Amino acid sequence: MSRGSDRTGPGTDERARKSPGLLLGRPFGVPVYVTSSWWIVAVLITLVYGGIVQSRLALGPSAYLLAFVFAVLLYASVLVHELAHSVVARRYGLPVRRIVLYVLGGVSEIDREAPTPGREFWIAFSGPLLSLVLAAGAFALSFFADPFSVTGELLFQLWIANLLVGVFNLLPGLPLDGGRLLGAGVWKLTGRRHTGSVVAAWGGRVLALGVVALPFLFAWSAGSTPGPWAVVWGLVLAGFMWMGASEALRNARVRARVPGLRARALARPAVAVPADLPLAQADLRAREAGAEVVVVTDGEGTPVSVVHPAAAEAISRARRAWVPVSDVARALTEHSTVSADLVGEELLTELTRYPLPEYLVVEADGALSGVLRASDVNAVMSGRAGDGRG
Known part of the structure; x- marks a missing residue:
């Protein structure tokens, strides 16, 4: 999940200087941090996916090591996705403060907004585009590997991870990249950035409600009841999306006041x-x-x-x-x-x-x-x- 950081006043940068987590490195000159919350997802993925790997490959305890590798590949895919945003933003002359990886994805903190809807579109689209290209590449390579080997499993994990990151981020609502694409389109049509942001934020709220309903719809269509984990993850993800969309609405109202500053x-x-x-x-x-x-x-x-x-x-x-x-x-x-x-x-x-x-x-x-x-x-x-x- 990607978005640029919004400034709401002269004191905002002081808070932004605080380190959000462990510094992993500075690829392309952009500081990359990972928060401690990442371990929550890593442990859950390892426990849940480890059993699936064991049933496919019968690796014993090593199945959980391979499941942990999938968690790493998933966040590596998120990092590559965020780097695409950051590199394109910097090519357009926009300063990138840092990339932060956290429990539900990542964020590229871009200190200024794109000056045109076209640039906003390409900054937002670059992440999902690269994710889908990597997914296609790993999918093609998987045909040359035994699907029941460690190599085949890793390639499967790689293309699945990038497909998930790419497709999910194209959903049309903030704080996802698809919301920024929607906002850029509305901005282009109306000539008003504020209108685009509001429409995209409300799109995010609608998506959040849809995410809550999805486990129930799938279960009812199959004539069963939704599993507790599906409901919990749906609520967590929907809550994050709702909060992100609400924050985007607040920021849109704030940004609408910027032209009046003299x-x-x-x-x-x-x-x-x-x-x-x-x-x-x-x-x-x-x-x-x-x-x-x-x-x-x-x-x-x-x-x-x-x-x-x-x-x-x-x-x-x-x-x-x-x-x-x-x-x-x-x-x-x-x-x-x-x-x-x-x-x-x-x-x-x-x-x-x-x-x-x-x-x-x-x-x-x-x-x-x-x-x-x-x-x-x-x-x-x-x-x-x-x-x-x-």
């Missing part, structure tokens, strides 16, 4: 004061200027820090007359400045590249336009436009 409009009015100015006098200048933020400058008038609201409020009225603003200010960095002309995706990209609590917003001539707080951007992106301003 650095100049979101910037809070600011006043610049020297570092040794007492806090009480800085308060007075801010009120006279109608400013909400106090920017601290050095001897040459260059902004070096921004007064931290919580730290300033902690200073009592009596002490404000002699505590300098530099004592309650948060230092600026080389990445703390953004252009007042940045809007939409360009602004969000700049903020997520270097997540900080606030940014100086400057005009083309270098004049200070105001201070943009990350909390204000997150409030707009979450639909709480007025919550961060206070």
